[in-house]
Amino acid sequence: MLTLFTNRFPDFQTAQGVPVRITRGHPRYKLTYTLQHQVPALAPAAAYFKEPEPAFTAAYRADLDKLGAPRIAELLNAVATATGDHRLVLLCFEDLSKPGLWCHRRVFADWWQERTGDAVRELGPRPTHEQIPLM
Template sequence: MPEVGGSGERLSLFALNYHRYLPEMGVPVGTSNGYPRFVRYRIPYAVRELMPDRATMDLPPTEFEKAYRDQLGEVGVDAIRQRLEQIADDAGDRRLVLMCFEKLELGSPCHRTAFGSWWAEQTGEPVVELGPIGGVRSAGDR
């Protein structure tokens, strides 16, 4: 059973690229190694535990996901959950939007989707991708 944070509500985790974020989606949380200079909103939180290390970033796509999952496994579910709960409690919002640069509709490999599948396997809790995937466009896309 998923842990319940200080507010008594479960975390709701979402994923998205920086370009598509809207404030009504939840709290923006950076998970990339760089800060997006092009955004016109504040990203008050970042989770270093979800940022791929430099060696992993340099791997070909076929090796990337395994190495990133190994990295997540070393950090562990409990440490990641604790950090996410800390952010949700601080922000006063249980909806966290985990963000990076990749545009999935362009077929880019992405650590946020690797994290989402790993998290669901480990916890039984989904990480819902809010953007279009693999060329499928969602309502409101330009």
């Protein structure tokens, strides 16, 4: 059985599970861990990045639907089998602690939960709300 999480590259910690790249490109900065696994099928098409969030999300979800949850599970299970760890952390670049930011890893997480019933928890920092000064 798979246990999926999401995070961003610099916030991943090895105790969280197996890091899995789901981006088109590699991080261009030094990581504190070895990144050996990737699932290119979960990376959005380059053209989608020029689209506003609703169009991006619709196109990416359509791609996921074409691939299907059973095939995606096969790809992810191959990583889990190769590593001997069912905890996979799907990684991309976006810092979701910044208000208003979104990314494909959370679009995938929502899609996966809808299709399989399995929640995919974000392990990285969440947005912080602005502090209201006390008078």
